[in-house]
Amino acid sequence: MTYFLAKTDPDCYSIDDFVKEQETVWDGIRNPAAVLAIKSWKIGDRVLIYHSQGQACIVGLAEVTGAPHPDPKNEKSWVGTLKLIRTYPEPQRVTLREIKATGLFTDFALVKQSRLSTMLCPPEFIDWLRARGLDVS
DNA sequence: GCCAACGTTGGC
DNA sequence: GCCAACGTTGGC
Numbered sequence: 819m820t821y822f823l824a825k826t827d828p829d830c831y832s833i834d835d836f837v838k839e840q841e842t843v844w845d846g847i848r849n850p851a852a853v854l855a856i857k858s859w860k861i862g863d864r865v866l867i868y869h870s871q872g873q874a875c876i877v878g879l880a881e882v883t884g885a886p887h888p889d890p891k892n893e894k895s896w897v898g899t900l901k902l903i904r905t906y907p908e909p910q911r912v913t914l915r916e917i918k919a920t921g922l923f924t925d926f927a928l929v930k931q932s933r934l935s936t937m938l939c940p941p942e943f944i945d946w947l948r949a950r951g952l953d954v955s
Numbered sequence: 956g957c958c959a960a961c962g963t964t965g966g967c
Numbered sequence: 968g969c970c971a972a973c974g975t976t977g978g979c
Contacts, residue, residue, distance in 0.1 A: 932977055
């Protein structure tokens with residue numbers, strides 16, 4: 819089982835929208851590096867949901883329930899299906915600021931490549947989240 | 956709202 | 968195929 823992270827602008831699609839839907843087609847992945855990441859999603863993989871804009875923090879965890887494929891409406895764009903596992907309410911939310919402050923993840927795309935929207939998470943990062951008290955199962 | 960970093964487009 | 972100009976994203 820592999821862990822990924824997917825960003826969303828809460829003004830467009832927030833964790834609250836995901837709570838209402840429970841399962842959603844995660845779309846709009848166009849950036850070549852992000853497409854590379856979504857292509858490697860396998861059923862059962864975990865995807866951390868992250869709010870960009872203002873908040874910049876991890877707000878939930880989802881499971882891949884539908885294989886990634888190109889968007890039939892837009893050749894260059896890829897989609898996958900995600901089912902919500904849980905949300906992280908306010909005290910649990912891990913901010914980018916906190917992640918940066920550890921100094922441990924300077925090579926992680928979340929830190930290194932701020933414009934990337936979908937990425938693989940290094941296992942050490944997931945271990946750190948666990949140690950931080952986050953339920954990532 | 957600003958700006959850095961990166962992506963994309965189009966003229967040559 | 969190069970590169971300048973422009974557009975977009977996301978952190979601050």
